[in-house]
Amino acid sequence: MTPNxxxxxxRTPFAWLRERDVDLLVCSExxxxxxxxQLLASKIAPDGAQxxxxxxxxxxxxxxxxxxxxFGVGEACVVALIENKIAASFQPEQAERYTARALxxxxxxxxxxxxxxxLAPAEYMHRPGSSVFGERISYEAxxxxxxxxxxxxxxxxxxxxxxxxxxxxxxYVMKPDDIVxxxxxxxxxxxxxxxPALRFQQPGLKPGRSTWFYFRDAEGFSAEDRKRAVIxxxxxxxxxxxxxADTRSASLAHRVEGLLDHTxxxxxxxxxxxxxxxxxTINFHGSAAEQEPSIVEGFKACERLRAFFAEHRAQxxxx
Numbered sequence: 001m002t003p004n005x006x007x008x009x010x011r012t013p014f015a016w017l018r019e020r021d022v023d024l025l026v027c028s029e030x031x032x033x034x035x036x037x038q039l040l041a042s043k044i045a046p047d048g049a050q051x052x053x054x055x056x057x058x059x060x061x062x063x064x065x066x067x068x069x070x071f072g073v074g075e076a077c078v079v080a081l082i083e084n085k086i087a088a089s090f091q092p093e094q095a096e097r098y099t100a101r102a103l104x105x106x107x108x109x110x111x112x113x114x115x116x117x118x119l120a121p122a123e124y125m126h127r128p129g130s131s132v133f134g135e136r137i138s139y140e141a142x143x144x145x146x147x148x149x150x151x152x153x154x155x156x157x158x159x160x161x162x163x164x165x166x167x168x169x170x171x172y173v174m175k176p177d178d179i180v181x182x183x184x185x186x187x188x189x190x191x192x193x194x195x196p197a198l199r200f201q202q203p204g205l206k207p208g209r210s211t212w213f214y215f216r217d218a219e220g221f222s223a224e225d226r227k228r229a230v231i232x233x234x235x236x237x238x239x240x241x242x243x244x245a246d247t248r249s250a251s252l253a254h255r256v257e258g259l260l261d262h263t264x265x266x267x268x269x270x271x272x273x274x275x276x277x278x279x280x281t282i283n284f285h286g287s288a289a290e291q292e293p294s295i296v297e298g299f300k301a302c303e304r305l306r307a308f309f310a311e312h313r314a315q316x317x318x319x
């Protein structure tokens with residue numbers, strides 16, 4: 001089908017805005033925009049604090065902080081642990097886990113203060129759990145500050161935040177499916193013993209159609225590798241893929257010639273190619289206990305592909 005340029009030009013850049021998109025945009029802006037860093041510093045740090053850095057998606061034993069931001073204050077520092085929300089509900093005890101994380105960070109030598117921060121549309125701040133956060137900063141307040149910069153990059157983020165506000169008002173809220181969420185939790189527990197090197201993070205609530213696992217932080221994958229390769233367990237379809245972005249199947253087949261065992265094959269997708277292993281399907285609305293052998297087999301296949309990547313990384317990523 002021929003692309004429709006006129007239709008594209010009329011479309012908003014934020015047709016499907018995800019919280020993780022906003023995380024990265026905010027992180028980038030903090031590194032480049034003095035006004036945004038001043039806004040955050042005014043909430044958490046004393047006068048004269050200097051921006052030291054911002055990091056996206058910092059995972060710990062009890063969950064993940066969407067953003068970690070640090071300000072230097074003399075010989076010490078102040079740390080902000082930021083949870084970003086557009087419309088999705090809080091995960092169970094998510095705010096309390098941020099508080100526990102802040103207590104751990106506060107015990108680190110050189111850390112003078114740790115503040116938990118909720119970044120979300122203003123109306124989101126009325127939800128149960130919001131008041132547990134030490135500071136709350138609205139999308140609206142950040143957007144106003146950014147538009148005052150008259151900078152195209154800052155205005156782009158302001159537009160993204162306002163798209164997030166619109167999504168909230170339109171009622172885009174992820175509806176958790178308890179049965180599917182329970183299956184995710186069962187799979188996570190199995191992975192800890194069968195394939196711990198995948199580094200499967202403890203999941204929260206999931207919607208009914210959430211049946212694919214992506215392992216972007218698996219052992220053996222560097223930050224640069226993750227831009228090109230990922231392990232995907234497409235459980236309800238019955239296969240595990242070591243997927244390579246912007247790669248043709250013919251090119252991948254040439255790279256792996258003589259390396260694959262009889263259970264592996266190269267397959268193609270629209271903009272990627274994968275090394276695939278077939279596994280039993282998993283019914284996410286069925287019993288986890290009854291499907292345990294299938295779950296185990298799936299994660300063993302994931303681990304085989306992870307180890308395969310680690311062993312042959314240079315050849316797999318060669319041009």
